Amino acid sequence: MSNELIPELHDCLKLTTLQHNFSDFDRFLNYAPNTRTWKGVIQHHCKIPKQGEEAFPAWPTDRETFLLHIADGFASGFSRHSQSYRGEKSFTVHKLWNPKQINEDLRLQKDEEIIELLNFYSKDPSFEDLKARYRHILISRAEDAHPGMNITSLLTHMILTGKFYRVFKFSKIFQLAESEIRSNVEDAFKLTVNKSREWKIYLARLKFSFSQNPFRVRDLNILDLLKETTSEINKLFPDNILFASSNEILMFYDDHKTVMDKIRSIAASNRLYFSVEYSQRPIEEIKKPDPASLSGSQTENIYPSLPETIFPPICEICQMALSDKIWPTDYHAQFDLSETSIEGTEHLCENCFQIRSRPSRLRKLSKWTEGNADVLWLKITLDYECLTKTLQNLYYDYLRKNNPNAKEKDAEIRFSLIYEFQQDYDAFLEQVSNDLLQVFGNGSLEIVMNDLFCIKTGGYKDIFKLLHLFENHINIFFPEFQKLSNGPIRFGIAHSRAKFPFFEIWRELKEQVCDLLIVLTEHGIIKTSLKYIDNLLAATEGSYRKSAFYKLAEISKLSEKLAELKFNDRSEKTDFEDYENLKRNLLPMGMDFHGIVTFIKLLED
């Protein structure tokens, strides 16, 4: 028998049409592998059968299989909650955000295919090997085929089981001696119940921020530090992370102090602060993917030490520390160079000085700034709280389709669903990035983060290219979100000169509350919803006389009130017809007059 149990591989029979409880496995007994992973496949259930139910052939008999059983229950418990109705099983995944993505039932049916799978398991494959060979089944097969529960894939379930297993296995806090494990199923079941109550884990949501107000290209290095922070944490705690965006992490762990000390040290070395909301509960109580929903949740804010008073001068970038460096004098002094800059001097603290001193990888943006080109900033933001609420509503709708008597409380969102979503969201970001590269070309695109882009632009017309691109991708990946007036994925586009201080753009983008925001620096803002992206694009294709819009745009520069009077003035019939035409397209979106004028400026370009 091999030495290692690969937890992810525990649900082997779900790749086939065989019963999960081995009741029709007898004819393949000769092909059963002799590995520890296979022992996990057989022994990861511990269920005392109810009357009339077929029993599982085995139960956990050692520490490894017992931990696998707990991990499997913890991972599946997130999506496998009881429902009081029966119906036809569905073995393919139903994506709540993308129901039109129909998966085929690709499970292995033929005896020879199943024998091939068993032979593959006999070679003691890794999880990577399994994914390489059977990924098509893993992503299409629902983890749970019961009606209304087929919302997560087997792949997601396997990944989560692996994560939980390793955290339990290497924990110094969760104790399980071999002597505690008895040989009968009843005692094994009792032990499961006891450990699920006894073992308490922490669920935490961390949000990273920075105090810097970046205004030069090199100040954007702080965004690299943000990226490095999340990636360092990911490397250090690969099994603990359940969800991650560019500045947020949802994770679980057993020892708060040890984990927080490490994260604090990473954040501090990257000049970031963070807030953490966490709760410690027994395994059996942790179900929702939000620590705030658990009893006893607490919030901590991990800032670097802040003095009560700072004597002038204060740092001009972060405004959080005494300035003891002068830019660029002190920077040049490091290289024994005399100052050659024609720009003014700035008082910076040590941290901001170090960030600015780092060479910037944004070389194209630097060139565009020197040439004073126009740029488009594009930020894609995922609102986690909105995401959980949206998924809950979509799940409720789905349950009701299967069973009109389903209750709202049945539609609980579990980690597996969030993890399932994360995989599609990451694929979506990658696709957006690739398509931006195709549409604008490498020379005009700077990828600042995986959800923040800077594009050299020739004019406002590129904003429409971006809108078309979003419309297309939202339709492919998350069509259900397009029906919402306030969805969890937010697009922020800002047009400005490359020289325009980034912190002004960042302030707008990071505080974005609507799901589609278009900022034309110095010219106005459009706030609307992705739901109306079609209408917005349709409105651009209307036939309007340019002169009518030119008049309105020019008047608005003097007085927006006067422009509004002109907009509603029927005395100039020809202009009024154009305005009415535009109103018909834009007013249903709830756009105010300021938004309409901004839109006119967009069209004027």
Place this chain on the structure above:
Amino acid sequence: MSFIEYTLQADSLYIGERMKGNIFKPCIKTIPYSQISGALNTKFGKNDFKAVGILNTDSEFNKINYLIYSPRDRNSGISKIPLQVEYLSNVSGRVFIFENEASNNLPQECQIFLGGLKSKGFGRCILTYSKRITDITPREGILNIRLPIVEKDTFNIRKIAVPVYGYLFKPVPNTFTGNYVLSLFEGSKVIAPSFLLRR
């Protein structure tokens, strides 16, 4: 504990952020404790006014505008590099003054000067009495103002759940200088009276 609410109106207002984008001077989109308390102290010759302010978010008010001007060195008579200044026009906001000895006998309407570029005509504000606020029941929400941490009890801020820290300038009396004191900025998650929170 009670507060007096005044409405604030101005044609144009520039309350500068300390950071500057080289030749760009941004402005704050709120009225910090330091600015409004200082303006009231100057107006009425006192030193113990405690007040904060917020700007209305209705789209017709507080429009962002830009002014380009070239400051001139009076000694040499030479103009410096032109600066682009961000300012607010058609300003409308509300000011909440803590009721204490300093706030006794405030007029129904008065004029104060707030922010920078006063010599260019910015910052002339009209304060008009609106109402007295006695309901200061705290609730959880997102803070909409900037005030020094030491003044949190004055404004009945009971708990700071998720702070956004920053520093506000505090002048040293009878000098032309001052210090920066640790403060709570807009965006903090707090338990505070409703009028201090975002709607």
